[in-house]
Amino acid sequence: MSTASSRTPLSLLDREEISRGLAEGLEQKEIAERIGRSPSVVSREIRRHGGRERYRAAHANSHAAMARRRPKVRKLDRLPGLRREVLARLGRGHSPDQIAGRLRREHGHRDPDRVISHEAVYTWIYALPTGELARHGVRLRSGRTTRRPRGRAGTPGARIVGMRSIDERPAEAAGRAVPGHWEGDLIIGRNGQTALGTLVERTSRFFLPVPLLAGKNAGAVCDALIETVTGVPEILRKSLTWDRGSEMAQHQRLSLATDLAVYFAHPHSPWERGTNENTNRLLREYFPKSTDIAGDPAYLKCVAEELNARPRRILAYRTPAEVFTELLTSSVASTD
Structure with missing residues (x-):
């Protein structure tokens, strides 16, 4: 029998x-x-309509006919419970991709009315009248109402005495199989008057804020990093990769105080600290450019808890907090 076109409906x-x-x-x-x-x-036909045990021709044919109808009612308009869940997660700062992935992780294919694709979330959002999403009390993390291409430029570096290049970093740090390797940088507030240090663990994407209450000169940054890093269990303190900013001029003092090896990325190469760059982009949702950066440690802790509770696609939609805890537990167990 000749094979029909895959586009011809059954x-x-x-x-x-x-x-x-x-x-x-x-x-x-x-x-x-x-x-x-x-x-x-x-295979798709059987999977969509109940599987081998529950497949029925009449039900499948009726369901397929309804699915082909135009215009189609969007899933989020049709299912108020799912819509409330998506809006709640958008309100917590989760992206459509994170929402879709986390719902699949939590519900799998057991309940199709409790899962949705990220594209379906985006198309629903972009179809709303202007301002409607804000009336629900939420907004896209990017602040956009339509998709548009975006780009980002690197920042210039500075010469630092005694620096060790990223090329000298242990091979295990280049991958992500071994936890305890960190990336760091500063984000700067309005007119360069305020700043925040950012640390992120490469394997788990776990974020630690570094409050800079005393300023962003090399001495203040080093003191703040020492205070933050000493709170990290030694077993997860292996290396730190930073850019070539002059705020890290006292890197040798940091290493002596914390036993944390510091390495420096090449000039104009932000992709060598890609995990940290992505984290800093997320932080701009809380600290937009040209605004002051709050230095209150309690507030920064709340921001960190929110970021570390966001499911990530790269982590199979687990959260950085979940993965970091697992890493810490397994690392401690392996040393016993």
Whole structure:
């Protein structure tokens, strides 16, 4: 039998043949040959409509006809419970991708009415009237109402005495299998008057804020880093990679005080600290450019807790806090 185009919708007769084949215990490939379709078409059809045990031709045909209707009602308009869940997570600063991934992780395929794709979230948001999302009390983390390309430029570096290049960093630090390797930088407030130090662990993406209450000169930054780093368990204190800013001129004092090796990225190479760059971009949601950066440690702790509670696609939609805790537990257990 000649194979029909994969774009041609399955007919009721096709679906009845699939149902009979399943009842006979045929493999999907055999059913596909019987109706002249590719095995992938048959596989998707069975999966969408109940699986091998619950597939019924009439129900599948009716459901497929409804799905082809235009205009389609968006899932978030059709399911108020799912809409409330998505809006709540948007309000906590989660991106559509993080929301979609976390819902899949929490509910899997058990309840299709409790999962949604990130594209469906975006299209629903962009279809809303201007200001409607704000009336729900939430906004996209980017602040955009339409998609647009974006770019980011690197920042110039500075010469530092006794620096060790990223090229000298241990091979294990280049990957992410071994925890305890950190990246760091500063984000600067309005007119350069305020700043915040940022540390992020490469494996877990766990973020630590470094309050700079005494300023952002080399001595103040070193003192603040020593105070923050000494709070990290020694087993997760292996290396720190920074850019070539002059605020790290006292890196040798930092290493002596914390036993943390400091390495420096190449000039104009922010991708060598990509995890930290991404974290700093997220922090700009809390501290927009041309605004002062709050130095209150309690507030910074709250910001860190929010960021560390966001599910990340790179972590299979676990949160940095979950992964960091797992790493700490397993590292301590391996030394016992």
